[in-house]
Amino acid sequence: MDLVLRAPRVITAEGEVSRAVGVSGGRITAIEPLDAVLSADRVIELSEDEVLLPGLVDSHVHVNDPGRSEWEGFETATAAAAAGGVTTIVDMPLNSLPPTVDPEALAVKRKSAEGRVHVDVGFWGGAIPGKLDQLPALHEAGVFGFKCFLLHSGVDEFPPLDPAGLAEGLRTVNEIDSMMIVHAEDSDEIARAPEVTGGHYADFLRSRPRGAENLAIAHVLDEARRTGARVHILHLSSSDALPMLAEARRDGVRVTVETCPHYLSFIAEEIVDGATQFKCCPPIREAENRELLWRGLADGVIDCVVSDHSPCTPELKRFDSGDFGEAWGGISSLQLGLPAVWTQARARGHALADVVRWMALRPAELTGLRHKGRIEVGADADFCVFAPDEAFVVDVAKLRHRNPVSAYHGRPLAGVVRGTWLRGREITGEQPFGELLTRP
Template sequence: MDLVFRARRTITSAGEVARAVGVRDGRIVAIEPIEAELDAHTVVELGEDAVLLPGLVDTHVHVNDPGRTEWEGFDTATRAAAAGGITTIIDMPLNSVPPTVDVDALAVKRRTAEGKVHVDVGFWGGIVPGNADQLRGLHDAGVFGFKCFLLHSGVDEFPHLQPAELADAMGHLAGFGALTIVHAEDSEAIDHAPSAHGERYRDFLASRPRGAENLAIAQVIETARRTDARVHILHLSSSDALPMIESARRDGVRITVETCPHYLSFTAEEIGDGATQFKCCPPIREAANRELLWRGLSDGAIDCVVSDHSPSTVELKRFDIGDFGVAWGGVSSLQLGLPAVWTQARQRGHTLVDVVRWMAERPAALVGMRRKGHIALGYDADFCVFAPDEAFVVDAERLHHRNPVTPYHGRPLAGVVRGTWLRGHEITGNRPHGQLLTRGDA
């Protein structure tokens, strides 16, 4: 074999167990008791303080390349992902220029990424008014699904859909089994909320009320019910929506939902005046809401946890004036998702088996990846070596993100990623060997 891991703590479908894991030609070919005699060119033996996890899968990443590469870029984003134990990301169709709303733009995106990726990278397509004739072509070209907004996206080149346009698009995509993923906040509700302005976080929070999320999710549910489309709710922040999501599932609506580490880690009460590094949409809400999101994750109402890494330059966060109304909205956290979630999860009695389910298995299943997210025979040899009891304090300057701004700066976290392997090769950052994925090939 090319590589064997011997780990007293390995996360598999059997739970946390002692195993020897053998790799040949980039795939897992043996999972045996730890004492089994497996010969290999390279043997990695882990101590009791380290756990062998499958590489994580992050299906919600804004790489912003090409067009806004100064915000992030494929090289820095995938270095950060690897440093965080992530071996597969899917890039969002907006914040790059051009946005991925037609086949030509997808080709530009792939050419831009070629030779620069340290982890495997797939792509979402986008739904905007007027591009219905491009959706099947993007689907055939291998995007993993289609993203849309129900209110202004934050960038003018990716306009949002009206309710009738959403219904038309979902009906169209249902015809060939494509997944629709939705930024669900209601445009009219936001328009009638107080405007976002000034340094006080509570004023920004009032400008993005829970009701805007709840209304939009209700609309998505009923549209999915009518069209029989598969639909996924992005970055859930309002716990109020969980009962109707569960009710819809009982009725047979094919709906899944994600949340993000920042909604599970931070609370509105702790965000200080002018701290625009915390600004994101939908917003970080109150402590009671956070606990209900954790309950939803625990009981399966929430399917998975992904980053929604949405970086920008330091200047766009407007720390000079601290105004939440004009600062760019997005949390930069790609490298930190695993320790951020683990820090909170362990306090609530969860195990690494749970974290792997939320951050590897279910994201891979969401997008139909058949060889990612598990340590199992035939799967890609993607691994994260994680020290769950080691701690560190986040220093934004030492992260691999292009811009040193994150709400986690100065925050103590539990769990350190000691190494990441992609198809049996350790990711060192010296030579990119990630692949560009198409739907059905992973």
């Protein structure tokens, strides 16, 4: 074998066990008792305070490259991912220029990423007005599915779908056996809400009411019932929607759901005025809402936890004015998802195996990457060496993200990533060797 990792604590399908894990040719080829005789070119002995996890899969990342690489970029995004135990990301189709809405734009993005990625990278396609005829060609080119908005996306080059466009898009993705991933907030409801100006977080929260999310999700579920299409609800923040999502799934609607570390970590009551680093859409809501999202995870209504890493330059956060109406909406957290979720999960009695299911196994299943997100024979040898009981305080100056902006700055977190391995090779950050993935 090329490599054997001997770990007193490993997260596998059996839960947390002691195992020796053997690797050959970038794949896991043996999972044996800890004291099994396995010979290899290199043997790594993990300590008692370390747990061997599968590399995480983050299916919601805005790399913003090419076109807005001053916001992030492939080198910094994937280096940050690796530092956070993430070995696979799937890049969103917007905020880059051009947006990934046809095969030519996908080719531009892939060329921009070639030779610059420290982890494996796949790509979502975009579904926008005037480009829905491009969905089959993008599907054939290897995108993992299609993202759409139901209201203004924040950038003019990625406009939203109206109800007729959503229906057409869902019919197409059903025909080609793909999936529509939806930013679900209702544009009319947002238009009726009070407009936010100034630095009061409470005003911003009123400008993005739960009702806008709930109405949009109900509409998506109705169209999914009618068309039979597979749909995925992005970054769920409104716990009000959990009962209808559970009911739709019981009725056979093909729907999956994600939420994000910031909705599971922060609460509106603690966000001070002018703290625009916390602005995201949909917004961080109240403490009671957060606990209901945790219950949705425990009950299986919410499938996975992914970052929605949406970075920008410090100037775009408008720290000079603290104006929530003017500031860019997005949380920068790609490197911090694992400790952020683990900190909150352990306080609620969840085990590391639960976190692995939400942040590795389920996102891999969502994207069809069956060889990712698990420690089992035949899977890619993607690993995260995690010290769950070691604590640290987040310092944005020490993160690998391009810009030193994060809502987590100064926050104490539990769990430190001590090493990340991609297909049996340790990621050092010196020479990128990640691969560009296509739909299986």
